Amino acid sequence: MKAAVLKQIGDAELEVRSDVATTEVGPDEVRVRVKASGICHTDLSAMNGGLPALAPGIMGHEGAGEVVTTGERVTHLQAGDRVVLSFVPPCSRCAACLGGQPYLCEVHVVDSFVSPRFAVADEPAFGFAGCGTFAEEMVVPAEAAVKVDDDVPHEIAALIACGVLTGVGSVLNTAKVEPGSTVAVIGCGGVGISVIQGARIAGASQIVAVDPVVAKHDAALRFGATRATTPDGLAEVSREVTGGRGFDYAFEVVGRAATIRAAYDAARRGGTAVIVGAGSQEEKVEFSAQELFVNERNIVPSFYGSADPRRDTGRMVALWRAGLLDLEGMISRRLPLADINDGLAALRSGDNAVVRQIVTFDQE
CATH class of the missing domain: 3.40.50.720 (NAD(P)-binding Rossmann-like Domain)
Known part of the structure; x- marks a missing residue:
């Protein structure tokens, strides 16, 4: 499959490759076909070393898509479900989660720094922030995929994921x-x-x-x-x-x-x-x-907005449906994965009125 790969920290551009694969789906994981991904300043900060990231790795952390496969212990999701992807999925068991601060959960975050989620030319590669939404597919913990209704456009769902x-x-x-x-x-x-x-x-x-x-x-x-x-x-x-x-x-x-x-x-x-x-x-x-x-x-x-993605994703959708939250208007540009470096360059320049750029994989 195709994905945008960061070869080493400090690289200004990503390499779009077609020899990328995901890891196998574990019993508590899901495979998601990515449909849309926002391009965020956080991606730039990770690429230049300002924020923690591992290389080689697949960048992108603001995304949405459809469940392809579920692990044997996953019961709340099924193939075909439309999901928003969270880069801070709560485990529901640690002190932070039980204390009402799921946005501080470190269980899956720590695991993302020790467990490669991809392979590039058969070499292990990591997903940025436990995700890697600049890829056609990704494997994530089931808690990282929050189901939304089928009528929520993928690009709208992607915006909710992070920004x-x-x-x-x-x-x-x-x-x-x-x-x-x-x-x-x-x-x-x-x-x-x-x-x-x-x-x-x-x-x-x-x-x-x-x-x-x-x-x-x-x-x-x-x-x-x-x-x-x-x-x-x-x-x-x-x-x-x-x-x-x-x-x-x-x-x-x-x-x-x-x-x-x-x-x-x-x-x-x-x-x-x-x-x-x-x-x-x-x-x-x-x-x-x-x-x-x-x-x-x-x-x-x-x-992360002190958010509980399980609760607040639905709240954002409700505000959008009510016309109180303008998400369509935030999309300044749509582009295919092949143009990811153009999108990063536009964000890096900082001298334009770009609000959010969305990589839409249906353009591939």
Whole structure:
């Protein structure tokens, strides 16, 4: 089968090969035929070594498809089921899962770093984040495949898999934004747009989108932002919107030290800075002990939108059906797997209005 292979960490491009195979389906696993996969900044970060990944490996972690085969102990899925793929599948047995924090489950995540899910020319290869959605098929734990109704388009389901659960979840699950709140969102890529939509759904009265790329401002306004500005204009907009008090919630969706610091500074005293961006360990953020004590601003990390994919996938579908969550509008471009490097280059440039690009395997 075809798949986009990262030969070694640091490579700027993936190699689309046809000599890739999946591992055999274990008793608690399923084989999924991938139908759509989003291209996410996290893939770029993994390729350049900013986030943990193994090579050789199959990239991609935001996907959806159809179940082909189920393991002998899998009872809740069957061949033909349409599924959203989760890169943090809960095991339902560990302390994190039993404590109500399934997004912190490490059981399958750890296993993905020691168990190759693919073979490239008969050599073992890993699936990024336990997935590898830039492949025509993949084998994953059954818990990683969340069933959705057959009328949910594959590309819509793929968006939910990562960007939407992460962004909307950070608002509704992590921050629990209250109606009438003021919100700033720093970073207006795919996840940032999802944060903006989440803030709109939560009933925020003011949603200020912040991005240095002016071309992204129109999209931010279209999805629910009430104002849009570059970082240089944020202080002035904050004075106009909050009277200089600062925002109730400031979401950082970039993963850089400077933007994390900017989110903290943008939040009001007693407000909350929510860190959504996936940053590398080299990004160091500095605060003085005094300012942390005096300002009493909350700094809240949001991993995977504090989501339970078994619960929140259905919630996102319901919001989409109700017309409250615009997912079709987030798709800026559809492309075949053969053009994956063009999609990565467009994302890497960062100077355009791309929200989400979708690899659709039916184009192959």
